Amino acid sequence: MPSELPVRSGHLRVPDGNELYYEAVGNPDGPAVLSLHGGPGSGAGRAHRRRIDPGRQQSVTFDQRGCGRSRPLVTDRLDLLDRNTTPAQVDDIEALRQHLGIDRWMVTGASWGTTLALAYAQAHPERVSGLGLLAVTTTSTAEVEWVTESMGRVFPEEWELFAGAVERAPGERVVDAYARATRDPDADVRRHAAAAWGRWEDVHVSLGPGWRPDPRWHTSPTRDVLATLVTHYWAHSGFGGDDILRRTDRLAGLPGVLVHGRRDISGPVVTAWGLHRAWPGSELIVVDEGHGGPASTAALTRAVARIVV
Structure with missing residues (x-):
């Protein structure tokens, strides 16, 4: 029924x-x-x-x-x-x-x-x-570049923290560095990268009316799963x-x-x-x-x- x-x-x-x-x-x-x-x-x-x-x-x-x-x-x-x-x-x-x-x-x-x-x-x-x-x-690729790089023009303070939270090779895109960090053999590296990624996600959706921090970005393992999959897909332009x-x-x-x-x-x-x-x-x-x-x-x-x- x-x-x-x-x-x-x-x-x-x-x-x-x-x-x-x-x-x-x-x-x-x-x-x-x-x-x-x-x-x-x-x-x-x-x-x-x-x-x-x-x-x-x-x-x-x-x-x-x-x-x-x-x-x-x-x-x-x-x-x-x-x-x-x-x-x-x-x-x-x-x-x-x-x-x-x-x-x-x-x-x-x-x-x-x-x-x-x-x-x-x-x-x-x-x-x-x-x-x-x-x-x-x-x-x-253009959408990923906007949300991970160019949007730093709107949130420069937060983007600097975001971009500096993981190690990057010379010329490496931020999204590629995070995709690499979220599958690092060291669990601490993975957790640190996921937390930093979650903070940036909260920032760039914060201008909507009635915005509140998304609890998914502050709860493990949900945060770690999200960060791993988002960076994986975005690094490959979906x-x-x-x-x-x-x-x-x-x-x-x-x-x-x-x-x-x-x-x-x-x-x-x-x-x-x-x-x-x-x-x-x-x-x-x-x-x-x-x-x-x-x-x-x-x-x-x-x-x-x-x-x-």
Whole structure:
């Protein structure tokens, strides 16, 4: 019987020794909505349950490989990190769809989740009924450079502390130094790098209305998992982030709603604008918030209601 509680949950074994925790709520025979969390590495929450009519629709989410309730955590198996890539995660999503017996679904995501949603939709457009993207990113080289280097012009004091918290080789990018430090053989080096990375994350999202420090960046092992996965993906430009805008033709005919905060300095609205311009038929909604917030979430919920019928 449809319920707000999980009606299906468990662990799905996928390649490379990973088991993904997933849950599906609502009507198992109804149209499906997939929710992709951010980070990479933040893990899935419960907000996705409130975006559907559980009597008519179903909502699915999962903890991406290496984080949350999935097994193993990346910090416990650093030897698996090089196999944790966007193409691998796209395959994970397809495996989950097949496991749940879903033909097509609307794919939603927030922040990093929007990059993964776009990569999946471009790989499997026939399996996607629409896209709802909040705090739009493509994890391009330019976006990574902005958030780890150029944004020091806005927060020069904090950036100096951030850039100096790990050892860098001459000419080495800050993100590459952190990616190296978070997989260092010395656990103290890894913890120190994760804490410094978390402090910078709190800084560059701090201009949004009602901002408060994110407890995930102050709690181990969540902080360490997040820092390890974020730096790994950002150092590699999201394993294909530079190609997303070039492949918007693969989204032709798919409805899409892009929700972005005008005050989102971590990911300026120009990324959402560029995607909207390159994707005919998409809708761009700009709200007076930072990197996500209640108005953005409400806009995404309305988008789900319009697209999932």
